[in-house]
Amino acid sequence: MEVKARAPGKIILAGEHAVVHGSTAVAAAIDLYTYVTLRLPLQSDENSDRLTLQLKDLSLEFSWSVSRLKEVIPNDSNTSSPSTPASCSGEILKSIALLVEEQNIPEEKIWLSSGISTFLWLYTSIRGFSPATVIITTELPYGSGLGSSAAFCVALTSALIASSISDKTHREGWCSLDETNLELLNKWAFEGEKIIHGKPSGIDNTVSAYGNMIKFCSGEITRLQSNMPLRMLITNTKVGRNTKALVSGVSERTVRHPDAMKSVFNAVDSISKELAAIIQSKDEVSVTEKEESIKELMEINQGLLQSMGVSHSSIDTVIRTTLKHKLTSKLTGAGGGGCVLTLLPTVVSGTVVDKAVEELESYGFQCFTASIGGNGAEICF
Ligand SMILES: Nc1ncnc2c1ncn2[C@@H]1O[C@H](COP(=O)(O)OP(=O)(O)OP(=O)(O)O)[C@@H](O)[C@H]1O
Ligand SMILES: C[C@@](O)(CCO)CC(=O)[O-]
Ligand SMILES: [Mg+2]
Structure with a gap:
């Protein structure tokens, strides 16, 4: 039996980091996906007693015998069941880390460890110790801010949950999951994100699961209906970083300066709410005026992100370069x-964008556009 699932990456239009501290944020799905194929072996297969994870884009394969998994992961200390997501305890995570270490991940790919631990936790929690081959491919750059970790968790939990749906009648193409399963897989994906992010807000897995554009505050989701065209250029600086470390850096700064940071988070909250209102507004204000307001809100938000200590000289280079245009x-x-x-207002000519892209790429950055606000998690039998 084979089940496929895919889940999109995302952009955050306003509110990252502050959302971890209770502010509102606005995010949208993009049309770049992580794909998961879950293959359950036949009794006669030679791999019928192994759990294998293939990361196709990286040409890497990790494999454990089911008996080794049973030996190391304490079955009785796992308080969750497939229908009641629970957090991975520190004790189980330590056992899982041992299984990951045994795989001798190449040193230059050691950043994958948290993803592989998350895989083992989600797989064994939802499907138990049953053998399978799980194949992952992705169109998203790893660890670059486009929600690769969330798309990975959402696509994986979608495939795992889909494998237990009784009606597996073959249908053409991708189809979405029902509300109950969407809610369930989103909760599991959030538990996975906790292993990768430390203290996630849940916005990334939620927008990847539900798709479209959302306003998110303390777990509360409002689906947004955009009433204006929204085009963004995405520039990947290719400077590697790790969300967990950045999130904990902001928390440490908040402990040191609670009052100042509270004001920063409040300001971000206002920005996100205003942005959501502009995007949804049906009044007579021209698109150009709306774009002017969005530009200003992005500028203020960037300044506040700078004050949280999460910007970088490569980001400053992109900001300076695009500002020239x-x-x-x-x-x-x-x-x-x-x-x-980078916001691409409707009035901006293709020549201006081409010039900006040329200059950005001369620094070694990679530029692309993506369609914003598409589908969330989908499955295919
Ligand atoms: N396709 C994948 N296969 C295995 N692990 C993955 C995959 N995608 C992401 N990961 C895991 O997620 C980590 C990157 O997550 P991280 O949260 O740091 O970045 P991001 O999700 O791309 O960006 P952001 O959280 O800012 O949106 C990787 O180091 C890896 O452990
Ligand atoms: C930085 C952050 O706000 C967004 C990462 O895409 C973390 C989170 O919300 O979990
Ligand atoms: Mg992430």
């Missing part, structure tokens, strides 16, 4: 490098 940019996701968004 009268275009406004802000970091997206966790910052510290990674990806930067």
Whole structure:
């Protein structure tokens, strides 16, 4: 039996980091996906007693015998069941880390460890110790602010949950999951994100699961209906960073300066709410005026992200370069490098964008556009 699932990456238009501290944020799915194929072996297969994870883009394979998994992961200390997501305890995570270490991940790919631990936790929690081959491919850059970790968790939990749906009648193409399963897989994906992010807000897995554009505050989701065209250039600075470390850096700064940071988070909350209102507004204000307001909000948000300590000199280079062409940019996701968004107003000519892209790429950055606000998690039998 084979089940496929896919889940999109995302951009955060406003509110990253502050959202971890209770502020509102606005995010949208993009049409770049992580794909998961789950293959359950036949009794006669030679791999019928192994759990194998293939990361196709990286040409890496990790494999454990089911008996080794049973030996190391304490079955009785796992308080969750497939239908009641629970957090991975420190004790289980330590056991899982042992299984990951045994795989001798190449040193230059050691950043994959948290992803592989998350895989083992989600797989064994949802499907138990049953053998399978799980194949992952992704169109998203790893660790760059476009939600690769969330897309990985959402696509994986979608495939795992889909494998237990009784009606597996073959249908053409991708289909979405029902609300109950969406809610369930989103909760599991959030538990996975906790292993990778430490203290996630849940916005990344939620927008990847549900798709479209959302306003998110303390776990509360409002689906947004955009009433204006929204085009963004995405620039990947290719500066590697790690969301967990950046999130904990902001928390440490908040402990040191609670009052100042509270004001910063409040300001971000106002920005996100205003941005959501502009995007949804049906009044007579022209698109150009709306774009002017969005530009200004992005500029203020970037300044506040700077004050949280999550910008980077490569991000400053993108901001300075695009500003030369009268275009406004802000970091997206966790910052510290990674990806930067540049608003492409409707009136801006292709020549201006081409010139900006040429200059950005001369610094070694990679520029692309993506369609914003598409589908969330989908499955295919
Ligand atoms: N396709 C994948 N396969 C295995 N692990 C993955 C995959 N995608 C992401 N990961 C895991 O997620 C980590 C990157 O997550 P991280 O949260 O730091 O960045 P991001 O999700 O791309 O950006 P952001 O959180 O800012 O949106 C990787 O180091 C890896 O452990
Ligand atoms: C930096 C952060 O706000 C967004 C990362 O895409 C972390 C989170 O919300 O979990
Ligand atoms: Mg992430």
